[in-house]
Structures are given as structure tokens and as C-alpha cells.
Amino acid sequence: MGHCLSCFKTQTNADSLSSPHRKKDEITEIVTTSQVPSVMTPDYPQEEPLLCDNENSINCYKNNSTVQNAITLSSFSDIGSSEIVSLQRTNVNCEKAPKSFYQKLPSIPRTMSSLGSSEPRISESKINQLFDQYKDSLDEAILAEGIENLCNDLQLNPDDFKVLVLAWKLNASQMCRFTKVEFVQGLKNLKTDSIKGIQLKLNDITSELKRDTEQFKDLYRFTFKFGLDVSTGQRILPSDIAIVLWRLVFTNNEPPILDRWLSYLEKNSHIRGIPKDTWYMFLNFCEFVGDDLSSYDDTEAWPSLFDDFVEYENDQMNQNVSKSDIKIQD
Template identity: 80%
Template sequence: MGHCLSCFKNQANADNSTSQRNKDEMTEIVTTHQVPAVMVSDYPQEEPLLHNNENSIIYRNNTNLQNANTLASVGEPCPEVHPQKTQYCPDKSQKTFYQKLPSIPRTMSSLGTSEPRISEYKINQLFDQYKDSLEDAILAEGIENLCNDLQLNPDDFKVLVLAWKLNASQMCRFTKSEFVQGLKNMKTDSIKGIQLKLNEITCGLNRDSESFKDLYRFTFKFGLDVSTGQRILPTDIAVLLWRLVFTNNEPPVLDKWLSYLEKNTHIRGIPKDTWYMFLNFSEFVGEDLGTYDDTEAWPSLFDDFVEYENDQMNQNVTKSDIKIQD
């Protein structure tokens, strides 16, 4: 009918050759680009199936094969690759389909910490609440309002601690930079937070002598009037600040020392060296001043004070002797 048997045979051979060539190409593609090398080597090749007499290669279940590839990358069983075998995928010495994910940096572990996050915006709002209407600073009235909200008296020891932590340059004045940076250093942005921090810092001063020394030195600078270039602390201000800074750890000699300064009105001021040395002096001498050595390099004001106190003690002893003799 126009075609002989040999023509059909030749056509069939040509179709078979084309089909076999397509099968080989597709098998090579699947083996090279989809199946990990270990899977090709460990398991026998699946028999490809022709679908609808088209020249395409389809494995029994592409979805299962992809799942097997995924499991192979993490070391899970791969039963779908070969139905008669269940074995674990290769160890670290063999290649995996997916690259290893990078490890999480150490800094990421801090994301879950409970430390509160400080808001500079809230600190600025807090500053605006107390700042002066004409000047970009918290002045006497604003500090008084702040103390009221903190439930503190303006002459409370904790107010001095707050000024120390804000690194305030002078009394009755907190600049914006001092207030904002100080609260950031204290890690707080609210009135409640300031209260908690002041309690914590105040308790710590009783245990940390170095921190107290830093507060003590700050107090002298804090009492100066920097607007006039003052370098010597007025005696009346010095007396008030000595009482304030020693609120929680008053040395035995303090009352006698302050009483001496108040009686001797000719003492106009306290230099920085005298202020600094008094801390050592108060730790060195006892209440009776018996351990004081006037040959040491003490300020002359301390010599005068000890001499005055010794005279007072001698007078008391003499008067007592007279009464006994009578």
C-alpha cells in the first residue's frame, strides 16, 4: 500500500535510535544535576518509564526523589530512593546536596537577654518636662520638681549621687547633655528607673571604697561656682557638703571638725588639697586624735584643728582635777 515491511522496519529502527539517544541524554541530566553523587553510587539506577510514548524520562516519583535529596543533606534516612533499602545518608566526609548553613554569630545570642532597652527619645521627653522655659537646662525649680517626683528632698544624699552620675558641673543646674548622657550611662529612661538605680548605686557605695572616693572628689567640684571661676570652696558650703557626702558613713572626727570650722569664722574657704586630704585624715586619726602626727605633711589647717582639740581636752582635764580637789 505504498510502504513495504522494510520501510516499517527502517522507520522503527530510526525511532528506537532516537528514543534511546533521548533516554541517555535525560538520564545524564538527572544524574548530574539532580541526584547527589552518593545516591548515584550507593543505589542502582531506576528503570526509566516512557510516558504516553513521548521521548521524556520520568522516574516513579519526582516528589519523593526531591524529598530524598533534602533528607540526604541533613543525614536522615532515605527510604524513598530505593524501596527495598533503608540506610542513612553519608557522613561528613562525603558531599551533600546543600551547602552547610553558617553558624549564628555570638552577638545574636544577646537578642534574648532581659536587659531593658533604653530610649533616648524618652530621656529627651523627661528632660523637656523639667527644663527651664528660657534656658535649655534644668535649673533650681526644675530640680525641685524632679526631686518631688523622685520622692526625695533636695538636700538628700541620693540627689548628690544623681548629680555625680550626671557629672553635673555645678549645683542647681543640669544641662541637657549632662542629663541625657547621664541617664544613658545609668541605663534608665524613666522616673521609676532613676529611683531603682539610685537605690542600687547608694547601696554599692558602702561596699566600694573607690567609687566613694570618686564621689567625694566630685563633691568639691560640684560645690564651686564655675560661672565666677571659683577655686576655693566657701566654708559654709563646705560644711554642708561634708555633712551630705558622709551621710551613710560618717567618720568619728567629723562632728568635731565641722564644729571647729563653724566656730572659727576667720577660716574663709577650703582649698581642694584640704578637701581631698580630709578623707585620708578622717580615716587615719581616731575620735581622740591620739594617732595624729604633726610631723607628717598634713595641711596646716589640720595642725590648728588638732592643737585646738588638745587644748580643749586639757582644759576639761584641768577643770575635772579642780573639782576633785575641792
């Protein structure tokens, strides 16, 4: 199967000389269709069969003993260039062989498969132009005036909840300041490069926050860091800033206890600041007590400020009960 055409010619001449009973000008050889072309000349070399590393294709060529061609050749040495070899083919059916080619094709990379994606392409140059439109003339950042102009273009008030959401998505390090890195990378993460795109994204995120409690918790934790003055190394949030941010972050899902809590902080001026653990735990506190402080357990590991608040609220409730009893007796 792997011999070249000259080997067949040499062997044929040797056999015809050694066997007087065999006709000199005839020889019948059974070969596969992959070895002998339909038209052959004496000088046409036979190529080695192509071996495919696909197991199914090998078996198709190697083991299909019924798929053979009976080729009647007049003497190899006497074939002229104009003579046609008679070729009879029977039951040729190797449909599985071409599969080896397709199985070797590499998979399409994701970058190529996503060429037809409907997602809009984001232009970093447009984001840079947008940043330059609002940035401060003396600083590579958008400061208070630029943020106010940005809010006007977004049709938002500077104290709107969506402005806090935007700062969260930009991962802003402090209030009234968006650096170029924060602004550019933030809009790239939001997959938008225009004012209209920012508006649409903020609407979607605001709606999602009402349903996704984990996302809201992340926003809530960010708000504490956002309120700190990092330039002075501040670690405790001033009470007046904390009150403003608590009202802001709970704009769309205000807990029942919030108004009483903020009123308590406003009445007690000696409370100068809110530590991070108190800010974080207040979210758990709201979920635990609900609208009734009777479920509060002061033996639990709550911040002391919560103990003082519950005690104050209980005293206020007792005083109200006592006053109502006095009126009834009168």
C-alpha cells in the same frame, strides 16, 4: 576521578576494539558514589566532585577506600534512557562530611544574641520629654525651680543624699543646674527613662555605696567639684559650702571625727575656703586617725589646716583634764 562521562565512553570503545578477549557489551568500573548517580543516561554529564576545604571532610571522601560502590554497567554506548543501572553500595558511612557545612557558619553577632535580653529598652524620646517637663523656660537646662519640682516627683528633699547621688550620676558640672546633655546622657547611662526608674536606680546605688569604698571615693571627689562655682572660675570651696557638702556626702557613713572637724571650721571664721588637696586628704585623715587623734603625726605631709585642728583639739582636751583635776582637789 575527575573525568567527565564522555571520557569513560571513549576509553571504553578504544579498549573493546584493541582487546579481542574482552566482551564488547560489558565493562566493570569501580567508582565512588560521588561520581556516578543511581540512574544515568548517555547524555548525562558527570560533575566534578565538590572539594571541601575542611580537612576531615576531604579525608572522609578521599581515603575511605572501603566505602565504594560496585557498579555493573552494560555498555555505556548501549544504555537506553529507560534502563536502570544496577548499583550495589557497601559500608557507606560518611557522617563526618556534613560537619564542614556547620563549621563554616558564622558566629551570631552579640547584637543578635542580645535580642532576647530581659533588660528594658530605653527611649531617648521619653528622656527628652522628661527633660522638657522640668527645664527652664529661658534656658536649655533644669535650674533651681525645675530641680525642686524633680525632687518633689522623686519624693526627695532637695538636700537629700540621693539628690547628690543623682547629680554624680548625671556628672553635673555645678549645683542647681542640670544641662540637657548631662540629663539625657546621665539617664541613658542609668538605663532608665522614667521617674519610677530613677527612684529604683537611686535606691540601688545608695545601697551599693555603703559596701563599695572605691565608688564612694569617686562620689567624694566629685562632690568638691560639684560645689564650685565654675561660672566664676572658682577653685577653692567656700567654708560654708564645704561644711554643708561634708555633712551631705557623709550621710550614710559618718566618720567619728566629723562633728569635731566641722565645729572647728565653724568657730574659726578666718578659714575662708577649702582647697582641693585639703578636701581630698580629709578622707585619708579620717581613715588614719579614727576616733583618737593620738595617732596623728604632724611630721607627715598633712595639710597645715589639719595640724591646726589637732593642736586645737589637744588644747581642748588638756583644758578639760586640768578643770577636772581642779574639781577633784577642791
